[in-house]
Amino acid sequence: MSKRKQIAIYGKGGIGKSTTTSNLSAALSDIGYKVMQVGCDPKNDSTNTLRHGKSIPTVMDTIRSGSNDFSSVIHEGYNDILCVEAGGPEPGVGCAGRGIIAAIELLDNNGVIDEYDPDIVIYDVLGDVVCGGFAIPIRQGLAEQIYTVTSSDYMAIYAVNNLFKGILKYSGSGGGLLGGIIGNSISKIAQREMIQDFSQQTETEVIEYVPRSPIVTRCELDGKTTIEGAPESEQAEVYRELARKVINNKQKFIPRPFDVDDLSDWGSTWVNKLLLEQKTAIEGIQDGGTGV
Ligand code: ADP
Ligand code: MG
Numbered sequence: 001m002s003k004r005k006q007i008a009i010y011g012k013g014g015i016g017k018s019t020t021t022s023n024l025s026a027a028l029s030d031i032g033y034k035v036m037q038v039g040c041d042p043k044n045d046s047t048n049t050l051r052h053g054k055s056i057p058t059v060m061d062t063i064r065s066g067s068n069d070f071s072s073v074i075h076e077g078y079n080d081i082l083c084v085e086a087g088g089p090e091p092g093v094g095c096a097g098r099g100i101i102a103a104i105e106l107l108d109n110n111g112v113i114d115e116y117d118p119d120i121v122i123y124d125v126l127g128d129v130v131c132g133g134f135a136i137p138i139r140q141g142l143a144e145q146i147y148t149v150t151s152s153d154y155m156a157i158y159a160v161n162n163l164f165k166g167i168l169k170y171s172g173s174g175g176g177l178l179g180g181i182i183g184n185s186i187s188k189i190a191q192r193e194m195i196q197d198f199s200q201q202t203e204t205e206v207i208e209y210v211p212r213s214p215i216v217t218r219c220e221l222d223g224k225t226t227i228e229g230a231p232e233s234e235q236a237e238v239y240r241e242l243a244r245k246v247i248n249n250k251q252k253f254i255p256r257p258f259d260v261d262d263l264s265d266w267g268s269t270w271v272n273k274l275l276l277e278q279k280t281a282i283e284g285i286q287d288g289g290t291g292v
Pocket of ligand 1: 011012013014015016017018019020184185186210211212213214216217220
């Protein structure tokens with residue numbers, strides 16, 4: 001068997017990590033890879049579109065119930081993708097990162113991953129704060145490559161810059177390195193250019209730009225990934241292209257994050273550019289849609 005590839009996908013909450021990850025998993029399974037997707041977000045919905053919206057017991061729920069039957073936390077989804085949700089603490093009690101610690105202990109240290117023997121394991125990790133449990137896939141080099149999903153929103157890029165600081169911190173001691181940035185929800189050229197410029201400034205690369213598309217929402221409402229629900233769409237082709245690139249990608253970047261002040265100056269310049277573009281577009285609509 002070829003060597004197992006383990007990657008982690010980080011990004012700000014709500015930015016499209018689970019959507020992108022599930023489509024990536026689905027596309028990889030279509031080309032014959034055995035995939036395991038591990039949701040590391042207290043939202044517990046990472047793998048829902050791989051299982052027609054049905055939720056599954058989380059690792060944390062199972063631990064809380066005192067059960068030793070960990071086969072109940074691994075459920076097969078689309079194309080037999082192995083789906084796991086780490087889960088989190090009850091709201092208001094304890095650290096959200098505990099779910100990840102528990103899940104990784106179970107899957108990795110107890111040999112569950114070896115037993116199921118997937119070709120690729122993808123951790124879908126909430127990356128608003130890269131602390132405690134959320135840093136584990138990076139810190140221990142558990143994920144050989146880290147990817148990050150971002151839109152052109154300043155706060156999303158701010159979260160990526162923090163992630164880069166985390167990666168840089170552990171880069172000298174065997175931590176996971178950056179495989180690439182995934183630009184998401186792209187609907188304007190300037191958004192793409194902004195993410196591109198951020199990658200250049202931080203000495204990293206963008207692996208794919210994923211357009212914003214209502215097809216994604218349509219499929220999500222049907223409880224499906226775009227790969228399953230709209231396989232003929234251009235959007236599905238973008239996810240397939242991402243899957244091909246990820247599987248072949250050997251790049252490992254040590255990012256050079258911005259200082260906070262420099263990032264804010266950089267952000268202002270780009271936001272002004274986006275505002276100008278928006279103003280022109282609105283004037284176009286007010287002029288009767290002639291665009292002049
Ligand atoms: P996260 O896992 O980062 O919290 P999700 O993957 O759950 O975020 O996505 C949040 C919402 O954004 C979902 O409703 C999803 O359908 C939508 N979304 C994500 N990516 C796209 C896209 N490229 N086009 C349209 N909607 C998207
Ligand atoms: Mg998610």
